[in-house]
Amino acid sequence: MAKNNLKRKKFTRKLLHKYRLVILNEDTFEERLSFKLTRLNLFVSLTLSAIILIAATTIIIAFTPLREYIPGYSSAHLKRQATELAYKSDSLQQVLKINNQYLSAIKDVLSGRADTTGLSRDSIFQNPIMGEEIEPIEPSRADSLLREEVAQEDKYNVLPAATDNIDFSLFPPVKGSISETFDAGEKHYAIDIVVPKNTPVKSVADGRVIFSEWTAETGYVIIVKHQYGLLSVYKHNASLTKEQGESVLRGEVIATAGSTGEYTTGPHLHFELWNEAVPVDPEDYIDFD
Incomplete structure (x- = not known):
């Protein structure tokens, strides 16, 4: 001790x-x-x-920000940048889907199969329709038979389906001789007007350009949406003077006539008129002489 x-x-x-x-x-x-x-x-x-x-x-x-220099710690700037890029990527995917819908609708218009009453990029942005979000519903057999019967009866009966609501005068897009008339039976939903090359093409009424692009089959194409569900289509142009989204006035020059695209035989204007998503004969509403 x-x-x-x-x-x-x-x-x-x-x-x-x-x-x-x-x-x-x-x-x-x-x-x-x-x-x-x-x-x-x-x-x-x-x-x-x-x-x-x-x-x-x-x-x-x-x-402190000094931790960014220590191995194993991520940068706050990189985290913020990654988050911003993720938001941008999601937005771009949304815009791409909407643009694909819009281009698909335009393709249907050019081929004569579309409902054009709602054909507007702005309306698509306001109320986008995502195909993958809609649950498909299979029609019943009775419904399918009825649809097929109605489709066969109305296959070429397109004119009576249109409501004659064009109660304002239409300006002739060009003046010239008609080389091919409107023929629903042959699925030629337009008239072909022979004109010299670079003839000014004018809008038939006040409206807004919803399509103004080049297509391989019909060359330079411009589509104008008017009031009362009216849509005018101008194909085979030599050039376009208006862009998508621009407003146009009745009689305003929107293109120059030409012979562009695969489906053309010479300088002329291929002109279509759609009333409430149904093709109608432009000669019933416009004097081309």
Whole structure:
């Protein structure tokens, strides 16, 4: 017991034994600084310094941008940029789907199969229809038979289906001789008017351009939507003077006649008139002589 007490006292004396740390000028041996030290206060000072250093490092890593330079930590800028790119990617996918719908609708118009009453890029943006979000419903057998019967009866009976609501005068797009007339039975839903090349093509009424592009089959095509569900289509143009989305006035030049596209035999205007999504004979409404 006495031996243990002796060892403890000896250890305590070592901890509390005083030392002096002196800093001298090497050339003159002049004393610059001196410190009284013991093993105990040196140990305490080093421990406190280590704790402070660890705490400061933790704060820097957790609350300052310096953590970005430590391997394993991601950059806040990169995270923000990744989030913005994810939003942009989602928006672009949405716009791509809407544009595909719009181009599909335009394709149906050019081929004479479309319902054009709602053909507008703006209306598509306001009320987009995503095909994959609509649950398909299989028609019953009775419904399918009725639809087929009605389709066979009305296969070429397109004119009576149109409502004769064109109660305003239409301006002739061009003046010239008609080389091919409107024939629903032959699915020629237009008239072909022979005119010299670069003849100005004019809008038949006030409206808005919903399509103004080049197509391989019919060359430069421009489609104008008017009031009362009326749609006018001008094909095989040499050039277009209006772009999609622009408003046009009655009699305003929107293109120049030509002979562009695969389905053409010479300078002429292929002109279609659609009333409530049904093709009608333009000669019933416009004098081309």
